[in-house]
Amino acid sequence: MEAWRCLVVILGQPLVRIPATLRLFCHDCFIEGCDASIMIASPNGDAEKDYSDNLSLAGDGFDTVVKAKQAVEAQCPGVVSCADILALAARDVVVLEAGGPTCFANRLYSFSSSFPVDPSLDPDYAKKLMSACRLDVDPRISVYMDPQTPQTFDNAYYxxxxxxxxxxxxxxxxxxSASKPTVxxxxxxxxxxxxxxxxAMRNLGRVGVKTGNEGETRKDCAAFNHGDS
Structure with a gap:
């Protein structure tokens, strides 16, 4: 219950926290299963979180798990694992992610020599993106991936x-042609x-779950209890 209350407070903060936490859960489970190993920090830069595909993970997701873990440890130490907290946070995700403009600027200004603007983009949508993301725009500005219902988890993406x-x-x-029918x-x-x-989430959440003596309930999600790696 304490973990849930803490998550409600944390996930009610900056919008990026929720999708960042969902993405963190997915990246964790894809590599060696859902064990929160993505949270482990290494002074040598050779931990799972340091892998090239994980470098773009937003710090907000890590922060969500760390803060929730601290709140839980204060009430019932050594009981709720970091993997449990990450799974709980992912379960409660209800909104889609917003992204920075630099990742899609090429679709607006330099798609090809013949078409500066990606011709597959809806013209009105392209104009709205241009108004928000000029060539000299601050790269820290965020744009909703879903302009229709940006704060609701639904099928509007499709x-x-x-x-x-x-x-x-x-x-x-x-x-x-391969995936359009599904879309x-x-x-x-x-x-x-x-x-x-x-x-999909239920199946993913069952991948490589550690039970019994296979793992440990870490006191600090970023480190093994005994400093071993």
């Missing part, structure tokens, strides 16, 4: 793809998307 409003090129490629299905049928997401 509706935006169908309408040519995918923010990144990696989003737009989902409308190719259209999720866009038109919220229940199908919700069901698929629930199933």
């Amino acid at each position: 509706q935006n793809l169908v309408a040519g409003r995918g923010l990144f090129t990696s989003d737009e490629v989902l409308t190719n 259209i299905d999720f866009a038109n049928t919220p229940g199908n998307f919700n069901g698929a997401f629930i199933t």
Whole structure:
């Protein structure tokens, strides 16, 4: 209960905390299972979090887990694991992530020699992005990936793809012939998307879970209890 209360407070802070925590959970589970090993820090820079694919993970996600762990340890030390807290936080994610403008600026100003603006972008959406993200824009400015319902976890992401409003090129490629039927299905049928997401998260959360003597309930999520690695 204390972990849940703490998460409610933390996740009610800057919007990036929630999607950052969800992404942290996914990256943790994909490598050696859901054991919060992504949280371990190494002075040599050779920990899981230092791998190239993990360098872009927002610090807000790590901070969420650390603060929740500290609150729980104050009430019931050595009981709730870091992996449990990370899974609990991911379960409560309800909004989509906002991203910085530099990652998609090429779609607005330098897509190709023939088309400065990506022709697959909806023209009105491209104009809105340009107004928010000029070439000289502060790179710290954030733009919603989902301009339709940015603070609600729903299927609007897929509706935006169908309408040519995918923010990144990696989003737009989902409308190719192989995956477009799924995109259209999720866009038109919220229940199908919700069901698929629930199933995917449930399956992911069961990957490599440590039980019994396989792991330890760390006091500090960033370090092993006995300093071994």
